[in-house]
Amino acid sequence: MRITKKHIIALVIVIGIAFFISTYKLPYYIYKPGGADSLDPIVKVENGHESKGDMHLVTVRGGQATPVQYVWAKLLPNQEVMPLEDVRPEGVSEDEYFHAQLQMMESSQQAAKVVAYKAADKTITINYNGVYVVSVVDNMPADNKLQAGDHIKKVDGNNVEETNDLLDYMKTKNPGDTVTVTFKRDKETMTEDISLEKFSDEDTKAGIGIRLVTDRSVAVDPEVNFSSGEIGGPSAGLMFSLEMYDQLTEEDLTKGYEVAGTGEIDYQGNVHPIGGVDKKVIAADDKGCQIFFANSNDGAEDSNYHAAVKTAEEINTDMDIVPVDTFQDALEYLEDLDSA
Numbered sequence: 001m002r003i004t005k006k007h008i009i010a011l012v013i014v015i016g017i018a019f020f021i022s023t024y025k026l027p028y029y030i031y032k033p034g035g036a037d038s039l040d041p042i043v044k045v046e047n048g049h050e051s052k053g054d055m056h057l058v059t060v061r062g063g064q065a066t067p068v069q070y071v072w073a074k075l076l077p078n079q080e081v082m083p084l085e086d087v088r089p090e091g092v093s094e095d096e097y098f099h100a101q102l103q104m105m106e107s108s109q110q111a112a113k114v115v116a117y118k119a120a121d122k123t124i125t126i127n128y129n130g131v132y133v134v135s136v137v138d139n140m141p142a143d144n145k146l147q148a149g150d151h152i153k154k155v156d157g158n159n160v161e162e163t164n165d166l167l168d169y170m171k172t173k174n175p176g177d178t179v180t181v182t183f184k185r186d187k188e189t190m191t192e193d194i195s196l197e198k199f200s201d202e203d204t205k206a207g208i209g210i211r212l213v214t215d216r217s218v219a220v221d222p223e224v225n226f227s228s229g230e231i232g233g234p235s236a237g238l239m240f241s242l243e244m245y246d247q248l249t250e251e252d253l254t255k256g257y258e259v260a261g262t263g264e265i266d267y268q269g270n271v272h273p274i275g276g277v278d279k280k281v282i283a284a285d286d287k288g289c290q291i292f293f294a295n296s297n298d299g300a301e302d303s304n305y306h307a308a309v310k311t312a313e314e315i316n317t318d319m320d321i322v323p324v325d326t327f328q329d330a331l332e333y334l335e336d337l338d339s340a
Contacts, residue, residue, distance in 0.1 A: 021067040029087040030069055032079040033279040034059030036260050036287035039243040046222035048247030053254030053340065055243040057228075057236045058262050058284050060276035062087075064094065078282055092135050096148040100134040100211070101232025107213045108233075108264060109226050112240035114218060115269045115327050119241075120248035123221040128161035131212045133183075140199075140209020145192045146183065151215065153189075154182035162214040170196070175206040222248075235274035237265030238293060241327050242334070253331075256340035260284035261293025261322075261330065263304070269327040271295045277304040278311040285317040290340075293330050296323030 038054040064084060065073065073079040088097045117124040133150040136142050152160050156179050160166050173179065178195045196206040224244060228236075239261050246253040262280050263271040273295045284292050292312075297303035305323040312321050324330045 024066055026065045026067060026070055027084045028065040028070055029062060029082050029084050030065045030073045030079060031060050031062045031082065031276055031279060032073070032076075033282040033286070034061040036280075036284045036289060039239060042227055043224065043240060043243045043247070044227075045224045045244060045247035048222070048224075049250055049252075051246055051252045051254040052256040053252070054258055055239050055246065055254065056258065056260040056284060056287060056289055057231070057239050058260050058280040059231060060279045060283075078279060080276075080279075092138075092148075096135060098230075098232065099148055102230070103132055103134055103213050104234040105228060105232045105236070107216075108235075108237040109228070109240055110216050110218050111265050111267050112237045113220060113224060113244060114267050115265055116241040116244035116248065117220050119269075119327065119331065120245050122248055125219040127217045127219070129215045129217060130160050131163050131166060131214050134211040134213050137199075137209035137211070140207070141194045141197055142208040142210045145194055146181070146208075146210055147185070149185070151184040152181060152212070153184060155179050157182075162216070163212045166212065170207055173206060177206075179208070181208075233274075234264040235262045235276075235280075238263040238271050238324070238327065238330060241265055241269075242330060245331065251335075253334050255334065255337045257291055257337070258287070258289040259291045259293075259334070260287070260289040260319075261291075261324075263293065263295045263324070265327060271324050271326055271329075273297055273304045277307050281308050281311040281317070281319070281321070282315060285312075285315060285319055289319055291320050291322060291334075293322050293324050293333075296325055298325060299323075 036056040036058045039057050040054060042057065070081065073081050114124060130151055130153045133146050133148055135148050136146055154160055155166055155169055158169060173196050175196055175198050178193050180191055180193050182191050194208045196208060198206050262274055262277060264274055265271055277294055281292060292308060294304040294308040296305040308321045312319060322333055
């Protein structure tokens with residue numbers, strides 16, 4: 001066949017269209033079931049005890065949609081399409097969002113470490129070193145003055161050791177007041193004078209427009225190391241704490257079961273709800289897990305637990321869905337189990 005100029009033009013157009021629909025980023029975000037990785041290779045307590053079963057970290061896969069991915073997500077089951085602005089605040093780049101997710105993962109690990117080591121009656125020391133900026137709210141006073149990753153040390157000369165120090169101080173201020181924020185960026189100490197504004201016409205609270213995470217250093221004995229890679233977010237907190245406790249104590253907490261679950265944990269051992277629990281149930285079932293912990297929010301009908309039960313029924317899994325509100329709830333459930 002003789003190749004003409006028209007053939008070449010048509011080929012270029014087809015390649016251009018294929019490139020566009022496979023790479024162009026739409027203002028939508030797609031969530032779908034991820035994995036249910038065993039925590040044994042991710043969490044390593046020095047001289048930790050081994051177990052017959054496994055604790056599992058359950059994830060949701062997500063990413064900004066291309067046209068092809070958007071169409072597939074609309075056609076395939078168990079995939080959710082959300083407006084990008086509902087996932088990533090306006091003005092926050094993909095790199096900033098990813099950085100924030102990693103910061104939340106690190107904070108989750110620290111909280112889980114405190115809960116597990118206290119429950120196992122092991123040596124633990126907590127030092128507070130200020131707070132990190134996770135993101136800056138677009139068009140608020142801190143915009144173009146602070147940025148994600150800034151390490152806030154002081155406000156108006158007052159030391160900021162944890163998030164509540166800054167939040168409590170801001171509550172004493174009114175819209176229009178100015179505060180001096182001292183922070184470190186790339187090892188350089190900097191200061192900015194930033195005024196406070198109301199967050200909205202309906203909101204009486206005033207602030208500078210930043211989201212924060214406390215920078216804590218937790219020293220423990222025996223030592224523990226995490227290798228969670230590029231997994232982000234706070235939702236693995238409960239499972240991290242159970243895995244560490246299992247390695248710290250002689251009794252096999254798993255009893256030979258494959259145990260999964262999800263929920264952010266705080267330093268007091270409370271389990272908080274997270275997003276994407278339906279997709280995490282599917283991921284855990286695909287991995288063959290037998291137990292799945294989910295936050296019950298004190299029995300609320302819109303809790304993670306009820307969403308997990310609904311999904312479990314839809315996929316007809318034999319996995320036991322267990323409601324928890326605290327680390328202690330999950331611990332007692334496992335301790336009361338008969339061995340598999």
